[in-house]
Amino acid sequence: MSSDAITLTKLSGLLRSGVAMPKAIEIIGGIPTNNPGLQYLLEVAVQSGSSVASEIDVVAELCYQRDSSLERIKVAYASPKSSSRLVIWLPVLTMLIAQLSGFDLLGAIIQRPALALSVLLGIALLVAAKMVSSKLIARATPTENYSGYFLMAV
Numbered sequence: 001m002s003s004d005a006i007t008l009t010k011l012s013g014l015l016r017s018g019v020a021m022p023k024a025i026e027i028i029g030g031i032p033t034n035n036p037g038l039q040y041l042l043e044v045a046v047q048s049g050s051s052v053a054s055e056i057d058v059v060a061e062l063c064y065q066r067d068s069s070l071e072r073i074k075v076a077y078a079s080p081k082s083s084s085r086l087v088i089w090l091p092v093l094t095m096l097i098a099q100l101s102g103f104d105l106l107g108a109i110i111q112r113p114a115l116a117l118s119v120l121l122g123i124a125l126l127v128a129a130k131m132v133s134s135k136l137i138a139r140a141t142p143t144e145n146y147s148g149y150f151l152m153a154v
Contacts, residue, residue: 004035005067008060015053021046037149044153055152062148073140080133088126 007028014024021042025031031042038059045052098105109115 005060005064008056008063012053012056012060037146041149041153077137
């Protein structure tokens with residue numbers, strides 16, 4: 001569970017046990033500062049004197065689900081990332097070992113344009129694959145949006 005979700009769960013528990021909002025915020029160590037929507041929601045609750053324990057439970061669950069999704073994305077991306085590193089470095093290591101073993105691999109690549117073209121095409125495909133996978137991961141990562149907090153406050 002993320003620190004925001006834990007903090008909000010503690011706050012909700014304090015509110016449900018009858019602790020006033022300002023005292024509950026003081027007990028948990030203040031309003032989390034990295035979330036402006038949550039700050040606004042709690043400030044409205046303090047100023048209006050309302051108990052927003054059920055809304056805070058919803059927000060805590062959403063924070064937990066968001067962090068869980070981010071962790072799943074990281075785990076899902078770890079295996080293809082390590083496989084791509086292997087695919088990238090294996091031919092490089094093979095070429096290096098062949099060159100050090102006495103085969104004139106670099107000379108053969110330089111002398112034959114077809115070999116040079118295939119090496120350049122392979123490098124271009126690796127770069128393109130890296131760019132595409134980075135864009136896919138960026139799209140899968142949720143963006144921060146605080147409009148729901150403002151709607152809850154209203």
